[in-house]
Amino acid sequence: MNNICRAMEMLVSVMLDGEISSSEKEVLFLHLGECSHCRRFYEEQRKYHEFLGRTQDDLDVPACPSLSEQHAKIIRMPRYLQIGAAVILLALSFYGGFLSGDKKALERIPTYARVGAPAVWARNSSLPMEMDRKQLSPLQNLISEYQFWIGNELGRDEVNWQKVRTMLDTLGSLRTDLELLSLQMGFMDGTLQKKDSPQNTWLQLLGVKKQEESL
Amino acid sequence: MNDEELMELIQNDDETAFRILYARWSRRIMSYASRALQDRREAEDIVQETFMALFKSRKRYEARDRFPSFLFTIAGNAVRSRFRIKRPIPVEDPGEFGEGLHYSQDIEAKLDMEEALSQLSFEQREALLLAVMGGMNYREIGVMTGSSESAVAQRICRARRRLYDIMVPPEEVAK
Numbered sequence A: 001m002n003n004i005c006r007a008m009e010m011l012v013s014v015m016l017d018g019e020i021s022s023s024e025k026e027v028l029f030l031h032l033g034e035c036s037h038c039r040r041f042y043e044e045q046r047k048y049h050e051f052l053g054r055t056q057d058d059l060d061v062p063a064c065p066s067l068s069e070q071h072a073k074i075i076r077m078p079r080y081l082q083i084g085a086a087v088i089l090l091a092l093s094f095y096g097g098f099l100s101g102d103k104k105a106l107e108r109i110p111t112y113a114r115v116g117a118p119a120v121w122a123r124n125s126s127l128p129m130e131m132d133r134k135q136l137s138p139l140q141n142l143i144s145e146y147q148f149w150i151g152n153e154l155g156r157d158e159v160n161w162q163k164v165r166t167m168l169d170t171l172g173s174l175r176t177d178l179e180l181l182s183l184q185m186g187f188m189d190g191t192l193q194k195k196d197s198p199q200n201t202w203l204q205l206l207g208v209k210k211q212e213e214s215l
Numbered sequence B: 001m002n003d004e005e006l007m008e009l010i011q012n013d014d015e016t017a018f019r020i021l022y023a024r025w026s027r028r029i030m031s032y033a034s035r036a037l038q039d040r041r042e043a044e045d046i047v048q049e050t051f052m053a054l055f056k057s058r059k060r061y062e063a064r065d066r067f068p069s070f071l072f073t074i075a076g077n078a079v080r081s082r083f084r085i086k087r088p089i090p091v092e093d094p095g096e097f098g099e100g101l102h103y104s105q106d107i108e109a110k111l112d113m114e115e116a117l118s119q120l121s122f123e124q125r126e127a128l129l130l131a132v133m134g135g136m137n138y139r140e141i142g143v144m145t146g147s148s149e150s151a152v153a154q155r156i157c158r159a160r161r162r163l164y165d166i167m168v169p170p171e172e173v174a175k
């Protein structure tokens, strides 16, 4: 195929989209008159254009959402429902997949379920700096910081989902660690800790006061 | 009543007008989303999201805006964010590179048009469908996708070329 024909493909394309100028159109049809290759291309493209322009008729379209419901959901969602939405979001993300490693969980969350989450997370954990850190273990501190930043990100107009997903992922593992460590606690004999033993590190992470080393 | 007049009523929270507009456009939006994302279930979500977003942004609509472009801009953005969740790492428009790699071994079998469409890159399919189904012009598509008009024109042209390569067996073209 020569360069002229290649240029003609572009003209065919812009013509179908109604973006062609009258002089370009003239050039195009002059060429189509003498080039069977481009004529063939043009005829095919017209068929595709017509096909793609039609709406598929074998689709099951969902029912029309009700506006009054939408008002309730988006505009006048009561506080307890917002908290409910946040809880659902948390449940979905942690138990609906992250623990089992299924990262698709986040895709399934409908947009409106995000509404409550920033409100709750950003408010309830907006004070990671002011919180009395002594009451929280380092792991719990980390967890609430992650909650804060996720809530923050979800509250934006343009959510960076990649970032949210990474943070949720981390948050999920931190919580798993916390749960595992808490379980582990039950089996540990506190008197056997050595200075750098793994148990000791875990206990520190959990915020359990380091016991005086006994003889 | 035309779409623009219906939008005016919707701006005053008229639910009937909203339902009429939904009946008129939902199938087309679903068709667009289903083709762009290659997933019907997700397309259903997109329809709901699009019309909810349409209602939320009804005040931003001005009578001089072409309604289909307005609606498809919303739907297009919904599809884009859905695609980004599915494939968070942006995939470069493969452009010329790699074209023709998907020839069916069995050249005899003429591929179905929908099947051919599924073989385009997301970016190519998106631009082509927004132009053909949404009636959006290159400038509008460029604004949505963050590309120049000429980049949009080229992407669409390459999409068409690719469809042609898939649909028309090469030895037939040689004739």
Ligand SMILES: [Zn+2]
Binding pocket: A004, A005, A008, A031, A035, A036, A037, A038, A039
């Ligand atoms: Zn030619």
